[in-house]
Structures are given as structure tokens and as C-alpha cells.
Amino acid sequence: MKQKNNRIKWFTAFLVVIGFSYSCHSYAMRDARAYGAYIEDSEWKTTGSELECGLSQQIPEFGEGIFLQKAGENLEFRLKSYSRILKPGEASLIAQGPAWKPNTQARTITTLEVTDHTTPVQIGTPYSSIMLAQLNQGMMPTISALSDASITAGEQVKVVMSAVNFQQAYRDYVGCLSQLLPVNYKQIARSAIFFDTNDTSLSEGIQQQLDLIVRYVKADKKIQRIYIDGHTDDVGDKRNNVNLSKVRAAAVENYFKQAGVDNKLMMLRYHGDKYPALKNTSDENRARNRRVTIRLERK
Incomplete structure (x- = not known):
């Protein structure tokens, strides 16, 4: 009986790992024009000083997503792009549930403006704070826009911020905020x-x-x-x-x-x-x- 219970525990742990992995790959399965970190690539980095605190994730083949809180200013999210992938115009910020929560319905939070810039999307408060709260709950904030790349122009593109490995970096980020100067x-x-x-x-x-x-x-x-x-x-x-x-x-x-x-x-x-x-x-x-x-x- 003990050996059987151990096999059940091992199999349950295996399914959890598969679920995490699937959540990061699922966008590619449903939509070939999706960008996001796989489970083995999902890494959050915290940087900070008394002047600013940053929390960022590399997005393979796209660029980087950065939460930036500067002294005396409001929180801002910046989506940086290596090349011109998103078409300037309107985009959507979506609350997307992970694959291991299949009953979680995706919902549109707000519409965004995509600019012709190396930082095509900038999101201020309150939506940048909502994105952080989503990640802290295991959700994956997603930006959906039209592609501007020459081969895929006009197709829908999704840029996904993965919640994998988010918690510890987020705790470090909150610690940075506690010593941030109140003025710039x-x-x-x-x-x-x-x-x-x-x-x-x-x-x-x-x-x-x-x-x-x-x-x-x-x-x-x-x-x-x-x-x-x-x-x-x-x-x-x-x-x-x-x-x-x-x-x-x-x-x-x-x-x-x-x-x-x-x-x-x-x-x-x-x-x-x-x-x-x-x-x-x-x-x-x-x-x-x-x-x-x-x-x-x-x-």
C-alpha cells in the first residue's frame, strides 16, 4: 500500500510539471504567432535602487517585458521589441488563465495603443498594477495585436507574460519598493x-x-x-x-x-x-x- 501511495504521489507531481510546461507551450499550439517564455526559459529578474525598481522577463524572439517603478512616479509596464513585430494601432490587454486551469475564461481588461517605437506598448496605472496582481495569482497577462512583420502582416499576434518563477522575484521587487525614495x-x-x-x-x-x-x-x-x-x-x-x-x-x-x-x-x-x-x-x-x-x- 505504501509503495502504491508513493507511485500516486510521483504521478501527481509529474502531472503538475506537465501542466506548467503545457501552459507555456499552449499558446504556440493554439496560435503559431504567439510569443512567450517556455517553462525552461521563464525567468524573472529584479533590479533596484533608491531611485527605481524593476521587474522584467525576457520574451524569446520578441523582446522584454518590464515593470518599472521610479521614485516619485506611478508604476509603468513597458513592452520592448527587438524588431518591428506589432502593427501600430489598437491592441488588447487580456487576462489569460494557465492551461492547468481550463475553466478560467480569458477576458479583455482594456484596449491599448501600439506605437511605432522600440517600446511599442507602455501601460500605466491602474492596468500595470492589474497585470502584476494577475501574475501573482498565476495568471498570464497577454497583449493581443496585429502583426506588422513582412511575412505575417495582418495576422493576430499574442505576447504572453509567463507566471512561472514569478513569486520570488516579485517578493524581491516588493522589498525594493519599501526603500524607494518618495521623490524624483x-x-x-x-x-x-x-x-x-x-x-x-x-x-x-x-x-x-x-x-x-x-x-x-x-x-x-x-x-x-x-x-x-x-x-x-x-x-x-x-x-x-x-x-x-x-x-x-x-x-x-x-x-x-x-x-x-x-x-x-x-x-x-x-x-x-x-x-x-x-x-x-x-x-x-x-x-x-x-x-x-x-x-x-x-x-
Whole structure:
């Protein structure tokens, strides 16, 4: 009896493997113009830093599918093609069940635009997130479009993202997301902090703002210069205002130094009340002029 049970377990495991293999080959069986990774080729790769996280799969004879989450931006899926295979125009994003779930009905999620580009399909939120959720459930997101290849022009083409070997890579990807910066370069390239009258101290709120800049500068190796400019309102004489703007700018510079920012990157300047952001005609405007601006410059 024990030997018989072992044979049953072995045969069940064999059927599971065959089911996985069949799911990856089934598209080729049903439609010769289908692209997707076979079970032995299905590999997901995770790349990441504090600036972006990527999750990608090579699609044999077609190109690559990439989920990309950049700091401060929404998730995007990009389908890259080695050559012009998809005809520009309309395509469909389909939720396709694996072969070992034969009762799962395929359904169209949305229509897409195919462009004449090496990245012919780009999918933003919420559909890129839906694709990830499908893969995590063992489904296979499929892009269906017309072929533009010379031999098969006008035929239907399917590009399939395989769920085989997805889980571990997805866990690594989620781990990357947990340390992703909340801002990108465009969002942090120009910043300003504001001071009370005659004040030069860095409040807790200012320090939090500066900490985010420090974190970004350390993560982005393309930053080549940090311009720190001190300003005042028109209250007081010009000489005192120039000195006050210098002290404010120096306070920011010293904070960056203590946080480990390379001193060679920083350029400190101070202007007194020479360059107001707004006319000094009200208390509200003067409050906007008592500032230090921080501008990041990239290579």
C-alpha cells in the first residue's frame, strides 16, 4: 500500500510539471504567432535602487517585458521589441488563465495603443498594477495585436507574460519598493526653506526637508553641484541682510556636511534682499523672501 501511495504521489507531481510546461507551450499550439517564455526559459529578474525598481522577463524572439517603478512616479509596464513585430494601432490587454486551469475564461481588461517605437506598448496605472496582481495569482497577462512583420502582416499576434518563477522575484521587487525614495529629480531639483524674521535656526520641519535632499543626493550619483543661496526680506539695512543671508545659507551647508554630503559638490552664495521672490509689500510676501534655496544640478 505504501509503495502504491508513493507511485500516486510521483504521478501527481509529474502531472503538475506537465501542466506548467503545457501552459507555456499552449499558446504556440493554439496560435503559431504567439510569443512567450517556455517553462525552461521563464525567468524573472529584479533590479533596484533608491531611485527605481524593476521587474522584467525576457520574451524569446520578441523582446522584454518590464515593470518599472521610479521614485516619485506611478508604476509603468513597458513592452520592448527587438524588431518591428506589432502593427501600430489598437491592441488588447487580456487576462489569460494557465492551461492547468481550463475553466478560467480569458477576458479583455482594456484596449491599448501600439506605437511605432522600440517600446511599442507602455501601460500605466491602474492596468500595470492589474497585470502584476494577475501574475501573482498565476495568471498570464497577454497583449493581443496585429502583426506588422513582412511575412505575417495582418495576422493576430499574442505576447504572453509567463507566471512561472514569478513569486520570488516579485517578493524581491516588493522589498525594493519599501526603500524607494518618495521623490524624483524633477520634484527635488529646486527646493526652498523659509525662516522667521531675523531667525537662522533650522526647525524640525526644515531638517526633515533637508534630510530628504541629503538622501536623494547620496542615491543619485549624477548630481554634480548643489547651489545653496541665502536671501532675506527688506527689513533692516542691506549690510545686515547680506550677513543674515550668509548665516542662513551656511547653516544649510553645515547641515549637509554633517550629514555626509561631499563638500566639493556644494556652492554657497548669499544675496541679502537683492533678489526677492515676491515684492516686499506685505508680511506674507516678506515671509516668502526669507529663504534659502537649494538647487541640484545633474550631469
